[in-house]
Amino acid sequence: MTQSPFATHEVFNQSPPFEDVNLYTADQPLVAAVRANGGISAEQELSDFGRHWGSAAMAERGRLANENTPKLRTYDSKGFRRDVVEFHPAYHEVMAHSAHAGLHNSTWTEQGRPAGGASEVIRAAKFYIASQVESGHLCPITMTRAAVAALGSQPDLLAKVMPVIATRSYDPSFAPWWGKRGMTLGMGMTEKQGGTDVRSNMTRAERVGDGYRITGHKWFMSAPMCDAFLVLAQAEEGLTCFFMPRFAPDGSVNAIQFLRLKDKLGNRSNASSEVEFVGAYAQPVGEAGKGIRTIIQMVQLTRQDCAISSAGLMRSGLAHALHHARHRSVFQKHLADQPLMQSVLADMALHVEASVALVMRLCRAFDRTPADAAEAAYMRLLTPAIKYWVCKSAPPFLYEAMECLGGNGYVEDGILARHFRESPVNAIWEGSGNVMCLDVLRALSREAEAAAAILTSLAGETHGLPGAAEAVAFIAQSFRRPDSERVARLAVEKLALLAAAAALNPINPRHAELFAATRLAATHPSMYGAIDLDPADIRALLERALP
Template identity: 85%
Template sequence: MTQPSFETHEVFNQSPPFEDVNLFAADRPLMAAVDAYGGADAAPELMSFGALWGSAEMAEQGRLANETTPKLRSFDAKGFRRDVVEFHPAYHHMMTRAVEAGLHNSTWSAQGKPAGDSSEVVRAAKFYIAAQVESGHLCPITMTRAAVAALAAQPGLLARAMPVIATRDYDPAFAPWWQKRGMTLGMGMTEKQGGTDVRANLTRAERTADGYRITGHKWFMSAPMCDAFLVLAQAEGGLTCFFMPRFTPDGAVNALRFQRLKDKLGNRSNASSEVEFAGAYAERVGEEGRGISTIIQMVQLTRQDCAISSAGLMRSGLSHALHHARHRSVFQKHLSDQPLMQAVLADMAVHVEATVALVMRLCRAFDRMHEDPAEAAYMRLLTPVIKYWVCKSAPPFLYEAMECLGGNGYVEDGILARHFRESPVNAIWEGSGNVMCLDVLRALSREAEAAAAVLKTLADDTRGLPGAAEAVAAIGQAFRRGDSERVARLAVEKLALLAAAAALNRVTPAHAELFAATRLAAVHPSMYGAVDLDPTHIRALLERALP
């Protein structure tokens, strides 16, 4: 491509684009974590995926999908109500590639049963890679995958829907789901007056001869061009989960009235909407009055994906920062050779390495929870813990990555500004930080014995690491306090750090010791790089982070 010329100067000392990089092969911590947690056999598949998603073409498609945001078209040219959302072709390209790779269904069998083996770990590696390129389109992908868990409460409905969900064809047509090559599912839970407190929902469901008719609203519903949604509404028996398709059984457009699309800080390629239901058709999922317990099966999986996505965003931030530092010269030396920049990047690399080990360890628990009660207990207790810590770590981490690029990191021409705007959403969606902490307290009260066993396992897995024994004692003491809610954030963060050290200890023990020394044995400073790492460790970390 011909470069623009300037009359006054020559352009030099700029880092080349970070593209046409195999995002799996270039990520040794990811490869090691996948191997440690059961996904070694999938290496060829992940190599192919990493090469595609690291290509310049996919980077460009991700940029275009975010620059040209979705548009709501409430009516067609003749005045008929349609309530459709139009997307840039780049968004559909991202969706096509994600669906082809099974990001929406590969953890399920064709019948909607857990696929088992290492399907969660392998899918998570792909999801982690895809998040580094474009995160917005992953919203309908994760909801489709997770909705299967909730639909299991209504076996007949699952049997009808699963053949369409189980394909790897992306079909964006606005048509009844049962006529399509493939389908996506969304979710609508929160209302204006309730937010997180879904028991305050006022949307009502009335039983009819062919199902239910739902009247009310949702303040947030993503993604509005899905083929059906799982929604909560008050039925005669209480708060209930419903399957609401875009079309009624006779093929008419269902009465979902989108009011507007949300103007969000990030997540720009994905549409999120406000909606009213004007007697919309729906089918019940699970028993009346069991809506929360039904839909929580979906929420556990979307929370898992929030953590995976945030880990991917941080990995991308580190990669771009390290790539830039290796090419940019300042004061007659490359940035990557400057001791202070080395300290910053190495500290960031330790954080990412522990994070990817932790999310892969969680996915291993999802893989094995149906056959191993200990893994099931790990999943139930630590999913909100891990979502809390990983997702809340991402915004400050990505800010630091932006600063490594200086002004180039702050402008929208590069990807880091987009990553930074994207990063808060995973901590907010599917339960904010306080909600995660309260969920941990509930898990402790309901399954105290199982939770104690998880903590003991973490203690065993971190034995000998700096500060680990003291962290175990502090966690136990905090959760036994009469005012445990007041210190829940402190205890949950400490528990996440312990779990991360344990997960990394199975992957790279030397780096687990570094992580524990800087995070468990001491209070980690608020700024990356404010730690004393040995030069040999710095070199090893940076070479491992991006060969």
Template identity: 50%
Template sequence: MTTHTQQSRYPMAEKCLATTHEVQNQPTELVDYNLFSTDTALQESVAREGGSWGLQELNDFGALTGQRDYIELGYLANENKPALHTHDRFGHRIDLVKFHPAYHRLMETSINHGLHSSPWSQPRTGAHVVRTAKCYMQSQIEAAHGCPITMTFAAIPSLRNQPELAAVWEPLITSRHYDPANIPALAKKGVTIGMAMTEKQGGSDVRANSTKAYPIGSPGPGELYELVGHKFFVSAPMCDAFLVLAQTEKGLSCFLLPRWRPDGSKNPLQIQRLKNKMGNVANASSETELRGALAWMVGEEGKGVKTIIEMVSLTRFDCMMGSSAGMRAAINQALHHCQHRSAFGKRLIDQPLMQNVLADLALESEAALTLTMRLANALDNGDQEHDSNLIRIATAIGKYWICKRTPNHAYEAMECIGGSGVMEDSLMPRLFRESPVNAIWEGSGNVQCLDVLRAMYKEPSTLNAYFQEVQRSRGENKYLDTCIDQLYRALQDTSQFEYNARTLVDQMAVALQASLLIQAGNTNIADSYCLARLSQTGAHHYGTLPKGVDCTGIIERAALKR
């Protein structure tokens, strides 16, 4: 044994005992950056679509959401899932879902900055554009809490079908005060609204719903009913009230169902369990039973789908926005990694094959953002016939296409990072698990495609609006011109419309994105997108851009401007 008086036979071993290696060739954590000022495409789209008045506000919000401590909230909210407490310790039914403080902080930020209400409480040109840009940034930090924010935002148009209810509830809904307390809504300064449509036996086929509504007194709009039945997917069960569908003698109708009765007693909307979701885990989704739950009818009796579809349309828009945000978050991570990681003698971002992948991912991200922000502009101008018709058909097109493209986009970005991107302390696993959610929520891909066909059949003016939009770029790119002509021909044969619906909507989506990119004015982005998406046939993986694409220019545009 060597003593302190003896000289070691291995002096270098003792000297280096605690130092096995120096960490090199690894990127830093992507934190402390401004999500707005570093995003060229987002800044341009806000200005282009009428939101220039909000640039400073958005820059301030981008600085807030990019802070290290704020980014950490997203991790904490997802690492600490919500927990259901059906009863208190004395045996009283409480149906309380408890969340980590990080979740409440995210909710508070969203509500304080008007992500749930600003176009309704402060309507002006570009209000939807600025609100969408804020949501786009906030969703990159944490997407799941956006569910109650979206539903609260989307509830207003449906609720306005019943003016006397809107007069009571709208000031609470649009308030910028977040109050998560499990108490009656009228005792709060601000509330959130959820939605409960689907049941076990029907899913998207809500006309198969079996929940019954029984009038307490006189039947009809604005009157009180008791609801008996179940709901299989209730997202954000801690919302203060829900828009739900139930059957009356005249058919499926819409109701506003609060968690507490007007007399202060608990409404018997009972949570059976929380859904064990693979993604979107920071937010709670639940199964519930309605045991005579009190609710007010909203809108015309028997016209519940017509009443609630206004809410559904806006939630579908936010699904499209959320998936676009997921793409931006993914390409940010991939670009940051490849800028700081070298292999085989040079940085990954300088290697031609990696450039092909990164540029392709960046093109997809900017195309998604461009379509999303154009429809935000259309929401601001919904009183104009063209934009109203465009919203009707293009929301379904965009929701289908963008949400469908996101999962593989997240995977490819993860592959750019390699093994480190698979680790749970990276953002990528959360982005990957989140990526299928928006494609399924609020109507899956098939539902969206069928909705496009329904719009074309029942409201031909919507298809006219679509072609008016894409024709604005006629003559600017030969590939787009060919695609438009092919679409016209495809629409002549209606014999296999439903069978071929996905193929048709795929073409409509890519043509619309190509046209909007051309109108946006960046020639490199527009020409590259048309070449990549319209000049080739068949399915292609990301990273198969054809010869002639300026990958370096695309990457430089997408890279964070720090």
């Protein structure tokens, strides 16, 4: 092809797109963590999923879904109130692919009971991979999956909706849920005056016939195009959980009025709304006056997914940074061969490897909770601690990944700018950092013996690792202090680091030793790469991160 006479330069020394990659098999730490936690039987399924989601076509769908944000259509052309949210077709496509893979229901049987086996671990591996491609759509996916736990408190209602939830079809039509091929569920808890303090909710519920009429508002209600929502409202008996469908039983549009969509920093493909209920129809879920106890079963699962998603975002940041560094030459050498860049990337790889080992270990606890009291205690104590550490790690990690690409990492043409904007949300939603620390303290006070047993178990699993014994002693001492809340952040972070070292140790003892030496025996520097690793360890970490 003849070069244009106006061409000023040849484009070279740019890394090729990181696409058409199997996001499962190219991630050795993920493969090892899945195997270690019981998911080996699904390796072919996960490889197929990783190949599909790592394709250029899925990357393009993710881009389009984020660049073409949802739009609220309050009225139709004739002036009738509709409150419909319109999405770009790419959003519906990624939703359909997630639904087909069972990300919204595969941890439940068709009757709404835990599926057992390694279903949590296998699903988590898919969720982790999907978050690397498009995170926003995972909000309705995770809420649909988690809502089943709360609906279990109302067996008659669960029996009605579960056949529709249990399909692997995605049906975006605006129609009553009982006539659809598949359905999604959302959640509305927070109000203007209370936020996390949902006991201050003022939305009220009045019994009318066989149901209730809900009047009030929610300051944040994500995924407003879901087919139904679990919401909290004040009934005569106190704060109660309710199932609120988009359509009333007679087929009319329910009185759920969306005021506006939130203009968020990230999470752009997903709609989040402010909403008013103007006598909206709803059915109670669980015991009246025990709404928090009912809906917290849902929140526990969404917190789990926050941690999985944040780990996935960090993995994607690492993979893109390492891929770029292996193709970009600076000062006559590839970036990946520069000693300082190697130190940065290896330190980041160590962080991701420990994070994925930890979240998969947590998912194993979710799998085993129904039959194992010790695993159930691990799940209750460690879920908020793991969400705290993993989710709050993501923003600074992704900033570092952006910097590895230089200016290319900072522009919206690449995925890292989107990841960076997305990264704070998981630490904020489903309970901020302070709330997570308070939940750990609450679990300790309610189940002191079980918590002590978990700490003893972690001590055994990390025996001999640098700084582990000292970390165990510090954690135990901190939580016994009368003013334990003052040091809760430090103690909870130590607990998560200890649990990460314990999760990594049986998978890769050498890397667990490095993690403990740089995070437990010493305070990790605020900048990645500000540690002294042996060149052989650097090579092993980077080869394992992205062969």
